[in-house]
Amino acid sequence: MERKNADILIAGGGVAGLTAAAAFGAAGFAVVIVDPAPPVTDAHSDGADLRTTAFLQPAQAFLAKAGIWPRLAGDATPLQIMRIIDAAAHPPVLRDFDASDISDLPFGWNLPNWLLRREIVARLHDLPNVDFRPGTGFAGMVARLDTALVNLTDGTQVNARLVIGADGRASPVRQSLGISATTLRYGQKAVTFAVTHDAPHGNISTEIHRAGGPFTLVPLPDHDGKPCSAVVWMDHGAECLRRAALPPEKFEAEANDRSAWHYGPLKLASKRMVWPIISQIADQITGPRTALVAEAAHVMPPIGAQGLNMSLRDLACLLDLATAKPDDLGAPAMLDSYARQRHPDIRLRVAGIDALNRTSMLGGSTVQDMRARGIAALYGITPVRRTLMQLGLGAG
Template sequence: MDQIDVFISGGGVAGLSAAAAFGSAGFSVVIADPAPPITEAASQGADLRTTAFLQPSRELLDRAGVWARLLPHAAPLQVMRIVDAGGPVSEPRVTRDFDASDISDAPFGWNFSNWLLRSHLVSRLSELHNVDFRPGTGFRSMLTREAEALVTLTDESRMRARLVIGADGRNSPVRQAAGIGAKTTRYGQKAIVFAVTHPQPHDNISTEVHRAGGPFTLVPLPDQDGKPCSAVVWMDTGPECLRRMALPDTDFEAEATERSAGVNGPLKLSGRRMVWPIISQLAERMQAERTALLAEAAHVVPPIGAQGLNMSLADLTCLLDLAEHHPDRLGDARMLADYHRRRHPEVALRVRGVDALNRASMAGTPILRDLRAKGVAGLYGIAPLRRTLMQMGLGARG
């Protein structure tokens, strides 16, 4: 039976990042996922969503040995623009820019396609001889003891691990095996995810357009065939999203352009559409005996303000710091209690905050829309508060 330092369940961006980070730090790692990672955009089932890595995540990705290879593919996010188009017609009536130069010499973050992230992370793992990546094999069960966890995989292989990391999604098998509950909030929303080209340059501005049902967010991507390109997350009620998914491309493009309030001109699809359910979820705790939860195994938020994966990498940074500071205590009760104490209150606060933002974005009545527009204008007008909000969005505590 293999003896390792860390077992990771989950081969998404968070799990792969955890394997690269712990492997780069010198720990022996096994990472398993029942679904092999898809690392080409054209492949069936490819994750066409994008992720904006905010400033604090850059250091973690550098420690994991992947930042330098990702940077050439990055689209910087210099300005976060909020547009309220909640008037009688879908036109901007309040526009406010939050500029990273107000608080930093660097952009807020950098945007990447998820399939590209997986590709570079898998490549990094192949360079680490102390990391054993087992795609096509899943977590089956574990038996934890004070000194170690006995892990069994779906191929019947077994190992002894000092630390088990559950990075295996909102229905985490590791969380269930550890007996940790989770509270889930459903909004009746879905999100359509797609990429577009448009005639007007995005100028490295990420734009959230608010009307009703949820935000319509355009996030900068590198140019495609000489044309400005953006990733889009369009949140709305479930029935409306399913209706739009069935539209012909030209009709869908027309509705998307109208919903965008025309901020970048007419939108043209540059790939296929995908639809995702929107929920909030928070695990009751982020640790159990010899077990740590991170990413969507611990928390799920609607895709607003680039919080989701950046919260996940903050989890990973905390866990890695604790492991490197006291490697002899890897996975012990004190280390994991410290991890929960440092992360869970912060995570709970952000889950509540994003929940409130999402509910505001869903406002459908004219009165609630007007209140939202006044709130955006008012918050922006107080410079110290505006800077504090930007710093908190990057992960700083207020």
Template sequence: MAEDCDILISGGGVAGLTAAAVLGHAGLSVICVDPFAPVTERDADGSDLRTTAILQSAQALMETAGIWDHLAAHAMPLQVMRIVDAGGEQAEPRVTHDFNASDISERPFGWNLPNWLLRRELVARLKELTNVDFRPGVGTTRLFSRTTEARVSLTEGGPVRCRLVLAADGRQSPMREAAGIGVQTRRYGQKALAFAVTHPIPHQNVSTEIHRTGGPFTLVPLPDHDGAPSSAVVWMEDGPTAQSLYHMDVAAFEKAMSERSCYLMGPLELASRRTIWPIISQTADRLVGERVVLMAEAAHVVPPIGAQGLNMSLADLRCLLDLITNRPDELGNVEMLRSYERQRMPDMRLRVQGIDLLNRASQVHARPLRDLRAMGLDAIYSAAPVRRTLMQMGLGVR
């Protein structure tokens, strides 16, 4: 016999757990499943050492749903976003532009949090919601939908009958595949390394993105680690180079990453293990199916530039919540899902295309192209109206 709920969420990553908390807080009955239990300790095997910048609009959504109470004490404010071009003969800054949140807001751009900690605190929030049932270690297998409901088979226990299936189950989404929705994927030949470092020069709440070749090297503020200033690093490089860096001994790696950072924070010391993953862009052909809606990486994947990944995902969630709030009797029906796709598809495509262009520019190796990139960055970011518009777009402000 099928178990009933309003919404079944396939996927218990940061986006899926946030969706469960937000929709549960809104009064809906939610079952959230994921085949893997979340790793919620920094140094445990399999922990996600990437960090996420929660931008202003995403923070407001989390605050409304009671999530921010769990996160505020751990969050590091991001007051300045610094873009550096270091594409000359020597690894040193030649163009630097700062985007200060005070130019458009009284609040920081956002707040940085480690992904493993986000999972830990989101799970804690779900335990407070009696109408949310989080089932780690349980995956989805089959989907059967009709105009009034969907039924989802699970790897453990009986099927679930619901009014809406929310696919937040990643770039290889089982529910997207079960709904027959295709994807367009673009590969760059890049990989990204993620790790934490300490450094002698305080970061002063500045997130720094350094462009040279192969992709950006980004330092994002973290709280002090063992009494020293600390940052999270995402280092994007051509695949073979990234793989070599991943396997490099610690001393050689610390020398390489310090040089790549142009010593802007002084010599960097590794403060965690290294993780590595491939860089792609991906967009779903559709964002909805019968009684199914896609969000987060089931819908869109972008390179880690400009803190857009999770914040695009939470824009998906905010749109869905607004539709549910305004049309509670239409949960999961054709009209609601068409509205969701109509609202989210243009913004999704615009941001994916924009980040694709930025990433391609960051990859260039030839000196003339690097010089052209530096001139372009200088011209664009020096114009005050353009700077303001870019900051507002980055924050999701229209």
């Protein structure tokens, strides 16, 4: 049986796992990364993920350190303003949170997930100490005193000092360790798609609230000469499934009504996909020789661009610990430090996004008026507004 020695075995070839491989590889560690499914790196492939990711300032800095950002910068759309609209209020409430209040840089930059995968995979090809094995999955592991022996689905083995589980919300790595997860289900789903519109988006990410969940438009580069945005439309699950099955013209009519015609008429520029909405936290984020990151450790509704940005905070923490004491890679002291630094922050931020999502779901004029007054009040107090923006970027 073939067996390879490595510093790190990463299970999971999504954006988080690929980024982990690039970051640890750039730092000089010998990395093997596996995923049972080859990454989708083309917008027109059947399995293309039509979602986009907004990288906030700390995440962008981490991508630059990993040598990924130079490949992405030319396609990234800056997010200068985060706009919140409560369309259920009478009259509607609109407030803009401008990055210039706290920084010379935008809040972040938006990119399609398929393009992220393509460019990160290209970066991995430049790193001779990274062994990327698409089409091969994690099958099990045995933790020893100094290493973990990992069995792969192709019958080979990797002997690694640290295993990073970046293999999703149903994480086989987490399950192999017997770590459970606490899951909250909202009865919600999200329809994701891209649209063109007449009005320019002005690099503004717009979150429109009514009952059921937010309708979020995130700026993208122009498409066929027209302004373009990615949309995440959250609502009760049955409604999302119904809308996703509508003919395009009927779907566009409902999307226009839900958007309050903020950018004028919306026209579909992609197919539609439906995703379940949950919150989930692993009861532990470490095991023998193992660290859980990204959706293996935490899942939350797509509000405030927190999901993948939290995942990159996991990776940044692990990388700092690994480079500070390379000889302790995967040792109990390193993993204990990772858990102490990350688990409380994960719990706090998941709870915060959970509260925001539940508030957004609520209907009834009294609740909606309270929500609108809350948005106006928080915006109106300058120190509070700035603090909220800094927390959104990951500070504190």
